[in-house]
Amino acid sequence: MAPTDVGQHFVIATTLQALGDDSEMRALLVGQPEQIQPHLAAVNGLAAASIRQRIEIVPAASVVAMGDTPREAIRRKKDSSMRIAIDLVKAGRADACVSSGNTGALTAMAHFVLKTIDGVERAAIISAIPSAHGHTQMLDLGANTKATPEQLRQFAAMGTIIARDIHGLENPRIGLLNIGEEDIKGHEGVQAAHALLQSTRLNYVGFVEGDDIFSGEVDVVVTDGFTGNVALKTMEGAARLIGNRMREEFKASLPATLAGLIARPVLRRVAAGLDPNRYNGACMVGLAGIVVKSHGRADSAAFARAISTAAVAARRSLTAHIAQALADGGLSTHD
């Protein structure tokens, strides 16, 4: 089902595990066969035969490097694992592509090969962020470096569709990220987007600030990919700093160490509920095909999550669904 752009060492093992857990899933592993083959030979256990049957290796001669520009990637990396994985989606041989590679190149290639659906100028990366009462859907997390007001409106419409139809919220509340909640705040870009969003039938509640990503007062936070990516990395960094400080303080003395042992089960529950790896697998929405971006820092558990995000999106026909919902227009057309 999901072709995997094979990069990090745990990618193949994690994909094999996912195939073991989901007997309806198939995987096209895109990369250098001589690197992939030994992993497959090592598969054992009861399901080994079934897993091997559901795997196909698709050879790729090159890889897109983190330093490749989007333009270079499109022009010169036609034989790369990333490009071939996207081509497989385009050809209908795969239902979704999962990659943890260079975001800029992945976005550019995905736009170039798959194209966006009608009514969408640019795809956006969306992910669920933990919040006070559940999750907030946030987009764009970095597919683009900027966004026009019209593109922000399109992101708001897609965020609404996903919050409603994938996450079951009846009438998702949309907020536009800004540096103040009053109507007069922000630069002309967010001001124009604010006016545009007010003219739609979306459940647009107005400007929100960075802390509202977590407050639970909106269900979808819309922003450009630059701001969204900075906010995403900032929240991850803040959470990591807090975790590290706690580890240090719980090691600072014997009583602290004992207190840490006693508190550990509770702290683990807190960490598990907020772990960004549990929310890995940001979906690129608005393309005529499913592309899931796994975080560059993902571990095996996080990569498994990205595969499962791709599987859910494919099984729910996310692409066709968004295209249909946008075409129906009830959501996003102007009054």
Place this chain on the structure above:
Amino acid sequence: MAPTDVGQHFVIATTLQALGDDSEMRALLVGQPEQIQPHLAAVNGLAAASIRQRIEIVPAASVVAMGDTPREAIRRKKDSSMRIAIDLVKAGRADACVSSGNTGALTAMAHFVLKTIDGVERAAIISAIPSAHGHTQMLDLGANTKATPEQLRQFAAMGTIIARDIHGLENPRIGLLNIGEEDIKGHEGVQAAHALLQSTRLNYVGFVEGDDIFSGEVDVVVTDGFTGNVALKTMEGAARLIGNRMREEFKASLPATLAGLIARPVLRRVAAGLDPNRYNGACMVGLAGIVVKSHGRADSAAFARAISTAAVAARRSLTAHIAQALADGGLSTHD
């Protein structure tokens, strides 16, 4: 010493406390005398006479509201507490102004009345953010909604001066906030700023991402006021979410409650080390006068911090110091 733009209920009490703690400090309380007077009458204790002697009430007929545009504030609120407090700095009657009011109006009024120093087009809000090995100085946290490459270079120079001369770092490392660390990432604005910063004698290490605010790998993070403010509010929101989740989990059962009681002293130390209120009092740098912006959500302890930030800036002659360091040019001129 510091005129206080009197708004929230704790502002006067906190200012009186600061005067009690610092016998060299004087305060000009700007606001409605009939609101301020009762607080002063209530001062008692040994230092009461000394504190009262160091206070002057400066009447103001209006206040700048959170919804006032910067333009309205400048045109129509000449008799506001905010404007009068800034005028007192301009007139040399006060060494610094502390306000927790509307950031946009404060920035606009401060630019209008005080003007920027030579070599600075726009002032920026700077604050210390807790990081892995101490603190990161970050600017602009929201004085402006955008920044040109040249303005980002000026922010980098001012951040360097503050990290070096106020915080004692020998050769502060500067990072430019972006959505990837590779040279090719980001929109044309950060690309142009990157090239400009590379041409200076600043210790510019290149692009950093949101999580590097906390990693300790740079000493100064430079960004435009929109991105900086979103990042600041996002980190505050993430920290609050984590704190709330911990409180919930430690209440979830009797064993969890007991574990929480045992772990509490350690968790309090962690929280104290990261509390944004301890770092309240973001300084607006680049103006020909000292203006400190206290966080809108500040409590009494945080407001005390803002007063002390103003006092430190005034005693170190921050304005003259930055002007001199920029004029010397060793830091910021091109090769």
